[in-house]
Amino acid sequence: MKKNNSLEPSVPVAYQGEPGAYSEAALLEFFQGNVTAFGKNSFEDVFEAVESGACKFGFIPIENSLAGSIHRNYDLLREHSLFIIGETSLRVQHCLIANPGVKKEQIRIVQSHPQALEQCRGYLNRWPEVTAEPVYDTAGAVKLLSDTHDQTTAAIASHRSAEIYHMDILAEGIEDNPANFTRFLVLAPQPVDPGKDAKTSIVVSLHNQPGSLFKALSVFALRDIDLTKLESRPLIGLPGQYLFYIDFAGSIQDEPIKRALNHLEEYAAMLRVLGSYPRHRM
Amino acid sequence: MKKNNSLEPSVPVAYQGEPGAYSEAALLEFFQGNVTAFGKNSFEDVFEAVESGACKFGFIPIENSLAGSIHRNYDLLREHSLFIIGETSLRVQHCLIANPGVKKEQIRIVQSHPQALEQCRGYLNRWPEVTAEPVYDTAGAVKLLSDTHDQTTAAIASHRSAEIYHMDILAEGIEDNPANFTRFLVLAPQPVDPGKDAKTSIVVSLHNQPGSLFKALSVFALRDIDLTKLESRPLIGLPGQYLFYIDFAGSIQDEPIKRALNHLEEYAAMLRVLGSYPRHRM
Numbered sequence: 001m002k003k004n005n006s007l008e009p010s011v012p013v014a015y016q017g018e019p020g021a022y023s024e025a026a027l028l029e030f031f032q033g034n035v036t037a038f039g040k041n042s043f044e045d046v047f048e049a050v051e052s053g054a055c056k057f058g059f060i061p062i063e064n065s066l067a068g069s070i071h072r073n074y075d076l077l078r079e080h081s082l083f084i085i086g087e088t089s090l091r092v093q094h095c096l097i098a099n100p101g102v103k104k105e106q107i108r109i110v111q112s113h114p115q116a117l118e119q120c121r122g123y124l125n126r127w128p129e130v131t132a133e134p135v136y137d138t139a140g141a142v143k144l145l146s147d148t149h150d151q152t153t154a155a156i157a158s159h160r161s162a163e164i165y166h167m168d169i170l171a172e173g174i175e176d177n178p179a180n181f182t183r184f185l186v187l188a189p190q191p192v193d194p195g196k197d198a199k200t201s202i203v204v205s206l207h208n209q210p211g212s213l214f215k216a217l218s219v220f221a222l223r224d225i226d227l228t229k230l231e232s233r234p235l236i237g238l239p240g241q242y243l244f245y246i247d248f249a250g251s252i253q254d255e256p257i258k259r260a261l262n263h264l265e266e267y268a269a270m271l272r273v274l275g276s277y278p279r280h281r282m
Numbered sequence: 283m284k285k286n287n288s289l290e291p292s293v294p295v296a297y298q299g300e301p302g303a304y305s306e307a308a309l310l311e312f313f314q315g316n317v318t319a320f321g322k323n324s325f326e327d328v329f330e331a332v333e334s335g336a337c338k339f340g341f342i343p344i345e346n347s348l349a350g351s352i353h354r355n356y357d358l359l360r361e362h363s364l365f366i367i368g369e370t371s372l373r374v375q376h377c378l379i380a381n382p383g384v385k386k387e388q389i390r391i392v393q394s395h396p397q398a399l400e401q402c403r404g405y406l407n408r409w410p411e412v413t414a415e416p417v418y419d420t421a422g423a424v425k426l427l428s429d430t431h432d433q434t435t436a437a438i439a440s441h442r443s444a445e446i447y448h449m450d451i452l453a454e455g456i457e458d459n460p461a462n463f464t465r466f467l468v469l470a471p472q473p474v475d476p477g478k479d480a481k482t483s484i485v486v487s488l489h490n491q492p493g494s495l496f497k498a499l500s501v502f503a504l505r506d507i508d509l510t511k512l513e514s515r516p517l518i519g520l521p522g523q524y525l526f527y528i529d530f531a532g533s534i535q536d537e538p539i540k541r542a543l544n545h546l547e548e549y550a551a552m553l554r555v556l557g558s559y560p561r562h563r564m
Contacts, residue, residue: 042403065516068350114396114418121324134418136396213512214503221496230495230514234347 010036014049015059020139020161026090026184027059043073047080050187058082058187064092065181067115069231073185074203074245077274084201084275085194086186091178094120096171097142097162098154104170109133111141112156120156122176130154142167191275198251199228199279202261204244205235205270212267213244219263220248223256241269251276292318296331297341302421302443308372308466309341310442325355329362332469340364340469346374347463349397351513355467356485356527359556366483366557367476368468373460376402378453379424379444380436386452391415393423394438402438404458412436424449473557480533481510481561484543487517487525487552494549495526501545502530505538523551533558 013035015023024037038055040046049055060076063069077084094116098107107130110117114134117124124132133153135141141155146165154170155161162169185201194200206212213232220227229247250257252273265271295317297305306319320337322328331337342358345351359366376398380389389412392399396416399406406414415435417423423437428447436452437443444451467483476482488494495514502509511529532539534555547553 066353068353068515071348071350114416134396134416136416210506210508211503213509214499217496217499221493224492226492227495227514229516230512232509232512233350234511 010034011057012036012038012055013057013059014038014040014046014055016040016043016046018137018139018143020142020158020164022090022092022138022158022182023059023061023184024139025158025160026088026182029090030059030086030088030184030186043076047076047082047187050082050189051080053189056188057085060185060187061182062087062185063183065179066119066177069245071233074233078203078272082187082189083191084185084277085188085192086277087183087199087280088186089181089183089280092119092175092180092182093159093173094156094175095159095162095169096154096174097145097157097167098170099145099149099151100166100168102151102154102168102170106152107154107170109153110156111135111144111153113138113141116156119175119177119180123171123174139164186277192277193253194251194276194278197279197281198254198276199247199249200252200257200276201229201245201247201274203270203272203274204246204264204268205241206244206267207269208241213242215267216244216264219260219267223260225250225257225260249279292316293339294318294320294337295339295341296320296322296328296337298322298325298328300419300421300425300443302424302440302446303419304372304374304440304464305341305343305466306421307440307442308370308464311372312341312368312370312466312468313339325358329358329364329469332364332471333362335471338470339367342467342469343464344369344467345465347461348401348459351527353515356515360485360554364469364471365473366467366559367470367474368559369465369481369562370468371463371465371562374401374457374462374464375441375455376438376457377441377444377451378436378456379427379439379449380452381427381431381433382448382450384433384436384450384452386436388434389436389452391435392438393417393426393435395420395423398438401457401459401462405453405456421446468559474559475535476533476558476560479561479563480536480558481529481531482534482539482558483511483527483529483556485525485527485552485554485556486546486550487523488549489551490523495524497549498526498546501542501549505542507532507539507542531561 046058050058111133138157139161142157142161226249231245232242235241328340332340393415399414420439421443424439424443508531513527514524517523
C-alpha cells in the first residue's frame with residue numbers, strides 16, 4: 001500500500017479474495033495512492049459493500065484472456081444498480097514461492113488454485129520430483145506455508161503475496177502462456193464523467209427475430225461507433241434467445257451514442273447501460 | 283456402459299477426466315450403444331488420441347451456461363485439424379455422495395472441484411456443520427472416499443460416479459442454479475454429412491477496420507442465415523484485433539452458406555470452418 005501523506009482518510013475499496021490476491025494487486029496499481037483494500041469472501045459481498053456505503057468502490061475481474069468472461073459478475077452487474085466507472089488490465093505473472101531459505105531442490109509439493117496449476121502445467125511437467133496439489137486460493141496457499149513453516153512445499157501465487165508474508169520467490173513468470181491478462185472493472189454507486197477517451201459497456205437482449213443481431217449492430221455501424229467487445233450468451237430456458245455483452249468506444253454523453261442507444265431500444269427486449277468510463281489502453 | 287449385443291468391436295472415444303466425470307456421462311448418453319470411453323489427462327491428449335487413430339472420436343466440453351466458453355478447446359480446434367461432427371448438451375446435476383450406510387448427520391467435510399463447490403455454495407452455507415474442501419476432480423473425490431472408507435466426508439459429483447464406485451447418494455440436484463448446462467462437441471478426423479437440420483461452427487479474425495464486424499455479419503443477414511452463437515475474443519498483443527467464434531444454422535454443403543463464406547473471406551484475415559454437424563435441440 002502507498003504511503004499516505006495527506007490528512008484525508010484512506011478510501012475503502014472492496015475486492016474478492018485474500019491479501020496478495022491478483023485482484024488486490026490490480027486494485028492498488030489502479031488507485032495508486034490513498035486507498036485501503038478490503039478482501040471479501042464473494043463477488044456478491046463486493047457489490048453489497050459498495051451499495052451499503054461500507055466501501056466507496058468495488059473492484060471485480062470481468063474477463064481473462066485465457067479463461068474468458070466471468071458471467072457471474074455480468075449477472076451481478078445486471079442484478080445490482082452500480083455503475084462501471086473505470087477499467088484496467090493486469091498481466092497475470094505466477095511466482096513459485098517458499099519459506100525463507102528453502103532451496104528449489106527441497107520442494108516436493110507445489111500448491112495453488114487449480115486454474116493457476118493448470119496455467120503452469122508445462123513448468124510443473126518439466127519438474128518430475130514434485131506433485132501438484134490444488135488448494136482454494138493462490139494467496140491463501142502462501143499464507144498457509146508461512147503459518148506452518150513447511151520446508152518441502154512451495155506455492156504458486158503473485159509477487160505481492162510473497163512480499164506480504166515475507167516469503168522467498170524461487171522463480172518468476174512460470175506460466176506457460178505469457179498472454180495471460182485479466183481485465184478488471186471499478187464500480188461505484190454513481191456514474192462519472194468519463195472524459196474524451198471513453199468506453200461504454202451495455203447488456204442487451206433482443207426480440208427473437210431473424211436478423212435481430214444484425215439490426216442491433218447496424219445502430220453502431222451506421223454511426224461509425226467502434227465495438228471493442230461483443231459476446232452472445234444463451235438465455236437458458238428461452239431457446240433461441242440471447243443476452244449480448246457489448247462494449248464500444250465513446251460515452252453515453254456523446255450525441256451519436258445517445259441516438260444509437262435510442263435506436264437500439266427499438267430492437268431490444270432489455271437494454272441496460274452498465275456505465276461509461278475512461279478507456280484503459282494497454 | 284450399454285450392453286454390447288453385436289460382434290462388432292466397441293468404438294473407442296477419448297474424453298478428459300476420470301470415469302464418472304460429467305464428460306463421460308454426456309459421451310455415453312450421446313453415443314448410446316457400442317462405445318468404450320477412454321479418460322485422458324488433458325484436452326490436448328484427447329485431440330492426440332483421435333489424430334493418432336488410437337480413438338475414433340474425441341468428446342470435449344466447449345461452453346457452460348454459467349462459466350462460459352472454454353477458450354482452451356477453441357485454441358486446440360484451431361491448432362489441430364479435426365472436424366466437429368456432432369454436439370450435445372448435458373444438464374449438470376450435482377449429487378452429495380458418501381460411503382454406503384453413512385448418514386448425512388455424520389458428514390463434517392465435503393470435497394469436490396472448486397467450481398462444483400462454488401455451484402453448491404447456497405446448499406453448503408445452509409449446512410454450518412460441514413467444511414468445504416477443494417480437490418482436483420469431482421469423480422476423483424468419490425474414488426478417494428471409496429478407497430479410504432471415510433465415514434465423515436462426502437463428495438459432490440455426478441450420479442454416475444456414485445454408481446461406478448458403489449457409493450450412496452445422500453442428496454441430488456444440490457446446485458444453486460438449475461440452469462447449469464454444458465455443451466459438448468464430438469470430434470473426428472473426417473467431416474460428416476450433417477443432414478437437414480445442421481449447424482456449422484467457424485472461427486474468423488477480421489482485418490482491423492471500422493465496421494468490419496458489421497460487414498462480416500452482413501454476409502449472414504443478407505442470406506437470412508440464423509446465427510446461434512457469436513463471441514469476440516481479443517487477440518492479445520494485437521490491439522483492436524479480435525477472434526470471433528460464430529455458429530449458424532445450416533451446412534457448408536448448402537449453396538447460400540457456401541456463398542456466405544466466400545463473401546466472408548473478403549473481410550477475413552483468417553477463416554476456419556470447424557465443421558458442419560447435426561443440430562442438437564434441447
